[in-house]
Amino acid sequence: MRQYIFRRLVLAVPTLIGVSILIFSLLHVLPGDLVQQLAGDNQVTPEFRAKTEHDLGIDGPKFPLSVSGSAPFVQIHKDNQYTHWLKGVMTLDFGLSLRDRTPIAHRLRDTLPVTMEMALLALIISLLIAVPVGIISAMRQDTIIDYVARSISIGFLAVPTFWLGTMIIVYSSLWFSAATPVPQQYAQIWDDPYANLKYLLFPFGGFVPVGPSVLLGVSLSGTVMRLMRTQMLEVLRQDYVRTAWAKGLRERTVVINHCVKNALIPVVTVVGLQVPILVGGSVIVESIYAVPGMGQWFFQSIGFRDYTAVQAIAFISALAVVASNLIVDVTYAYLDPRIRYG
């Protein structure tokens, strides 16, 4: 297993390098000029452009190689923006924000835990809802419980998260004159666990679960619940399960000891694939609930062509996806002893 994990980590490196090249390239071909953005509505004079580009470190060649139509056709640039950035990433130095010159690492330190915690809570909530409901739905197939559960899961899938979040914000103020906490009331979990969880789960207090993590978790649970139900139905029809029933084992023993683990394998795959959805979905939810996380910052940075910030956040997100998929694969081995990584 250790060898497998090590091999996967090594293989992740070219993946991440490829992702970084893609992010870097796409950003720099976006129309719209960062220097012009910084100048705002003013005309950009050549001296302003030269000075600004030099100050920001974006005046040199972008890539290690450049191709031209005349000789030399290929030029190598030892000192280029991409290599400089990549070197910084190796040492966790993501540079300064081009927009406001604050260290990216400092902003990541403040915002990344917020978004990761929100996403993790959302994932846990989705599993807490989806797995038991999927199991019960399968066990009580074609009963009222099954129909209600399936209808609710379709509802969760169909209702857009941003709409539901907006309705919660609007109607809470309309009916109860209540509002979610403002961003300065956010506390990290190690500083004030109660305030932290309240912000993400019960922002209106009273343990009413309508927070941003709950919203995200509920929207994810629909897919997982449907898949759980389908897998459970398939497993319940297996011969060994029939044998277990025939032996007179209790329902709980049959379900938990014999069925759930096998049914969870494809579910774990889907959960791993939901990590990028959570990262993307956090942008909207953070904006609606005023959560001071990475998502809002990411969205604003793209609009303002803050290349260094966008590169850093996209890279971190790619890292999170790679890590989550590794965790998913390792979880397979735990769930199914037949799966062994050598």
Next chain:
Amino acid sequence: MDSKASYWDRLTGSRVTRRRALQMAGVAGASAGAIAVVGCSSGSSSNKTPSASGSPAAGATAAKPVPGGTLHGTVSLVLGMDPMKASTFLTHALASYSYSRLMRFKTQLGELSQDQWYVAEPEVAAKVENPDPLTYVFTLRPDVKFHNVPPVNGRKVGAKDVVYSFERYRSVSPNKGNLAFVDSVTASADDTQVTFKLKEPFGLFLNRIASFQDLWIMPREFIEQSEDAANKSMLGSGPFLFDKYEPNVVMAWKKNPDYFEKDAAGNALPYLDAVNLAIITDQNQVLSQFAAGALDTISLPPKLVESFKGQNASAVIDQSPRNIMSMMIFEPASYTSAKPPFNDERVRQGISRAIDRDGLLGLVSKAGGVWPNMPINGGFGKSWWLDPKGSDIGAAGANYQYSVAEAKKLFAAAGVTEINVPMHFSSTVYTTIVPYYDIVRQALPAMLKDAGVTVKEVPEEYGTYIGTTFLGKFDGCAFSLESVFSDIAAYWQNMFNAPDQGGGRNHSSVADQTLRDNIKKMVQSQSVDDIKKQNFELQKYVSSKMYYVPVITPVEYGARTPKLQGVVNSTGPTTYALGTESSLHLNFKA
């Protein structure tokens, strides 16, 4: 299994056929619909009648001010804190909390009448002398100090600080073209007077010095601490001490206990103890926070005013004409190479006549607004803005009157049978900061279509828009907003002069030498009254030429808790100089 299963076991364990399930769903759906219909009708009949609200009449005095309290407001974005390096009004608006200028725009406890809008008055300067058209001598107040924070530690603001600030402005500011006509700035030996020598006369110089985009007074030792010192903190001589900035969370200030200004009763200004601006991007979140009492003041999109009144009966709603110009601009080739159809002024006049401005204003809000002139809009007040609906505009006023028939006649007279062009617009940022932009942008194509003009909408993300269309790199036409300036001369020069003559906003490369000569004559006049007269004449002239077609200036709304008083009614300078012009006299009732 127990043969005598309980009721719940039988209920939950029994199979439900698909037919039965669909029947149950249908009954549930019909019940929900009935409840919704009953709920809506009972809800509408119990809606509260909006309370009478609005700003007090101009000239009314405010109740006795009460010192103390923290103002809780909101801002959607913070794009850097250095007002000299930044180009956005967002940064400039916040700068006035901590920084001062030699002059500022008139502010007082109590409302301002329209002719008091955009009137420059001394701030750090005690008096101004103008011995000749090219010389202005500012004598500084002896009691102005920088904030009592290292490294300045509360020292006096001197003339050398003004000189340093000007030199820095000239070196780093993207707006430095606004003061390009200043030849030199020198400090007296006793550091009490600063002299500006101009290259050519400029009648609105004091307004230019009061501008929130240009000459903020900054201490050398603070700026030179590090390259980005002013981007990470604020240290000046303004009414508020910078407290903290957390990105996407909050920006906060505390009262400057050593601020030089006092009110008529001798009370120290500002009245507020602190200002706390939560950084919230979502409009619903802002409204929700206000309803919950977490915010004291917010801006209000026009479309939400009526529903807001119903939900927040006690809130006070202030209104004033918006000071951002909306306009249609035409591709530069129309003027540089006489490319049809917009090279012909009759076509441009026809476009203007095809726009139902009153209809657009009604679409945006019930309170409507005014018609902007070009390039001066209603937010400047009647001293500067020539009302296109009034009689003073003369024959040129016809170009603003909505008439599809007349528009078609003009197109026919120009020999244009069909107009089919792209219409560029910004699909982001503008839509957030200026809510009416998107409403108007969506209505324009249908309006123009009635007159035979087909526009193909070309949305552009803001970064792309500001780097291309806004700079004149576009074809067809565009629906745009204009930057905000603090004096009318800036609009004239920026929008009609050549790029190397201060024409940084000449989006369409208009090159009318007669116009430029008259603009120069106007700005060099030493009489403000004469400048106003010439300004009106120029507005008549460009209203006939329609180089740019102005669209609407709707009313802008703000809402506040009734406890908050001292709000100044002009949204011109006060929108963009929040610390001084807006917040200096704010206070909470006891």
